[in-house]
Amino acid sequence: MPVLISGSVAYDRIMDFPGKFVDHILPDKIHKLNVSFGLEKLSVNFGGTAGNIAYSLSLLGEQPYVVSQVGTDFSSYRKWMKRQGIHTDTIRVVKTDVCPTAHIITDLDDNQIAGFHFGAMKYSAIQATVVKHKVQKLVKTKGAIGLLAAGNLDDLLQLAKLYTLKKVRYIVDPGQQLVWLTAQHLRTALAGADTLIVNDYEMDLVLKKIATTLPKLTARIPRIIVTRGSKGAYWYYGKKRLTMPVAKPKRVLDPTGAGDAYRAGVIMGMLDNWDPALTGRVAALCATYAIEQYGTQRHAFSRQQFKQRFYQTFKQQVSL
Template identity: 25%
Template sequence: MRREILAFGSIVIDNVLVVKKFAAVNETVQAEKYRYTYGGAGANVAVAAARLGVKSSLFAVAGSDFKRMNYEKHLKREGVDISGLLPAPFLMPRSFIISKEGSDDQVLYYYENKRGTSKILFENWKKAIKLANNHEVCHFSTGHFEFYYHILKKSSIKSVVSFDPGQETFSYPYRVKRLIPKCHMLFMNNHEAKRIKEILKIRSIKELIKEEKGPNLICISLGAQGSVVLFKCKSFRVPAVKPEKVVDPTGAGDSHRAGFISALLKGYTIETAAKIASTVASFTIEAEGAQKSLPRWEQVVKRYENFFKEPFPQPQKSWEEIKEELLS
């Protein structure tokens, strides 16, 4: 039986410092809070989808401290299939996130052995393709883009391909450029959209939709201003759902992607899926850490109805119909 979402990405320990202002060069700023939490874009998406009742799996390299930090126990408890995790003799990566309320984050990333991680992934590329073909959607997030390109260029993956390049749009633009034609759904924020236009030398992101090869669906997150969704010849805007409190925006983008894809798998239209995604993301920023306050489906239904002032809709299509639209 095919599973639903296979998330490619990373398993990371997030170290978050909350500040009132970002430090200038040679300036010391006192952090208001510090904590470490479970993170990594791939793991964030897999856990968020599992919370929403979707059968999710994760393909990533698990560091030598994966069990010791209780990350393995956490994923199992959340219902994420971890058969795609690859053991490594070195530590999990660490991210150091400087977070300021009402602003974008500053992120520093540390790999103990990035080359070793890449080697392990490439040694297991056949396993990746086998797992991918047992899932309806493969979501590729921040991670090893050369590996992603390697398995996607094999043209043997029959799943819907979703891609969120994240901050690597700025770090490795040429790798992002190579992957965009391989995806059916493309997610980004407004800063990344601006950079992608520069990379591809296009005047509007809409031009990507017109390409013979490339995404049929593009979603651009605008933070507190919501998101813009482009689907073939249509476009619409969805407002940001207001959270009960604003604590930490870390991981909101990942939960938004998980909410969007999960809604499509359940049979909701593109526009309704975008509203559901906005609702899911609103929960993430209510607690410290990317995975601390991810909602269950019933919580999403209640908040959706309160915010949009309408009954929560029933699924309008089958997944097979939606899949055909995304692939055609």
């Protein structure tokens, strides 16, 4: 069963600030904000929503297709993806631009200030003939699954329409793109969605943008997942709400890629038809592996290692 993950493929420039933003930003002077932070650590990593999710999914034994666009500096990232078994033939290479790049500063409270250079992400992947034909072929496969993460807007909308038309189960994961989406964009994206994944702040924003309530939205979308950081997650199935636990980390180095790793666990549950409790716990452990390493694709585990730690954490077996 093919898994198509659309979103960004980007380079992440991740920096650590050895202090707290709140100590350097004066609320009454916010309209004249002019601050500079001395940064302790800088690393350049493979990232992007689609890249991160695909990477964690590959660790779980899958070979997903990434539907995205990249620039002329994609070479090293492509080699990395291929080593992980990730399909790159649904990626458009834009020869007049560079890969998107995220610049992220994290403070001691795990607050983040980020800037994102769109680069090649300004160009739709699905409008490229080769990518379009490949995607149209893949969605005809029985059991195909799609995930719409933050990325090119046209791709988000066109893929949502295609998945709805072809009755492909798909996840909507708007993330940081949510602030730019209009009410109509959201309605189009959610029209045929199997799952919506957001954090608690994003959930409030979705409800506000489309002028609805959580009960009304849960009646329309089969599953809504609201992540709550260290407090776990709420999974809504209609009127039913399940509380999902976290997997205790050995250490917390970088929260940046936790959400994307969590999505990989959710996809595994869909592929293998796991019950919600098992799926939620696999997703939680994936996220924990991510936050224990610095960078969004620096964590690693074999399937056997994952199964052993899963049992140690939850006293439950999982088959991968």
